[in-house]
Amino acid sequence: MVTNWETASDFLKSTPDPNATSYLDGWSCIISKLNPNDNDSDIIVGYTWKPDLITYHKDGTTTLRSQQDSIGYGSLRYSAITEALKRYAEVQIIYKDKQTFLVEKDPEVSPVKMQDCRSCSGFGAVDSFCYVGYCREGLFIFDKNKKLIDISCKKHSYSFKDNLHVISNELRNIHVITCIHGHTLNHRVKRGMQCSSCSGAKVKDYGSKPVMYLWNGAPITVRDGKIVKKTRLPSIIEKEVVDIVEHFSTIQERQNN
Numbered sequence: 686m687v688t689n690w691e692t693a694s695d696f697l698k699s700t701p702d703p704n705a706t707s708y709l710d711g712w713s714c715i716i717s718k719l720n721p722n723d724n725d726s727d728i729i730v731g732y733t734w735k736p737d738l739i740t741y742h743k744d745g746t747t748t749l750r751s752q753q754d755s756i757g758y759g760s761l762r763y764s765a766i767t768e769a770l771k772r773y774a775e776v777q778i779i780y781k782d783k784q785t786f787l788v789e790k791d792p793e794v795s796p797v798k799m800q801d802c803r804s805c806s807g808f809g810a811v812d813s814f815c816y817v818g819y820c821r822e823g824l825f826i827f828d829k830n831k832k833l834i835d836i837s838c839k840k841h842s843y844s845f846k847d848n849l850h851v852i853s854n855e856l857r858n859i860h861v862i863t864c865i866h867g868h869t870l871n872h873r874v875k876r877g878m879q880c881s882s883c884s885g886a887k888v889k890d891y892g893s894k895p896v897m898y899l900w901n902g903a904p905i906t907v908r909d910g911k912i913v914k915k916t917r918l919p920s921i922i923e924k925e926v927v928d929i930v931e932h933f934s935t936i937q938e939r940q941n942n
């Protein structure tokens with residue numbers, strides 16, 4: 686798999702003409718040397734419309750560059766860029782709140798953030814619906830003149846005696862089974878069901894999310910799927926602030942002792 690200069694270089698050597706542009710792995714990405722006359726040349730991977738989406742450098746770093754318009758949501762090129770960066774730069778693109786973010790390979794996660802479950806507002810349960818059931822086990826009871834006097838269900842201690850005049854012939858040995866809530870009609874049950882989002886725990890971790898880096902498409906350097914963070918020397922003011930803070934903390938320590 687091509688993921689850096691070395692693997693890209695090996696791939697090009699395996700092609701009939703290492704100095705020509707080739708397709709990568711049958712995928713629609715193209716790969717070529719930036720300067721065919723230089724053995725140590727940067728190697729670019731991308732598409733015909735963006736051939737330098739990914740640039741591999743000999744030092745093992747990789748530069749990603751796009752344009753805001755081509756990474757925006759709704760762009761036809763969005764998924765192509767997402768796929769290429771996942772395959773050949775080992776970074777994920779996430780589109781959120783109309784912005785584009787990069788997620789590193791094996792990303793760090795944000796701290797655990799326990800909050801009331803948003804699905805059940807911290808009750809651990811959500812509303813459910815109770816459907817009443819029907820029983821067909823009513824028995825026809827006749828008097829000695831073979832006149833129907835009752836349809837009774839022993840199982841549910843149910844008797845049709847008073848309603849024989851209203852029930853139709855097909856339905857008369859069917860009766861509604863009173864539900865556990867005492868209802869004979871389907872009804873809503875307030876917080877009748879365990880919340881599937883928090884499994885009834887009432888709280889949920891809304892943290893522990895992969896750390897995302899806002900990306901506007903400007904060149905960014907990665908190495909092995911990790912963004913290379915530029916280390917910046919502290920300015921004089923920052924150094925002075927550190928000195929003051931350290932000075933104060935020494936004073937406090939002394940007072941405490």
Ligand SMILES: [Zn+2]
Nearest residue numbers: 820838840841
């Ligand atoms: Zn019954």
Ligand SMILES: [Zn+2]
Nearest residue numbers: 815864865866
């Ligand atoms: Zn019920």
Ligand SMILES: [Zn+2]
Nearest residue numbers: 802805880883
């Ligand atoms: Zn919940």
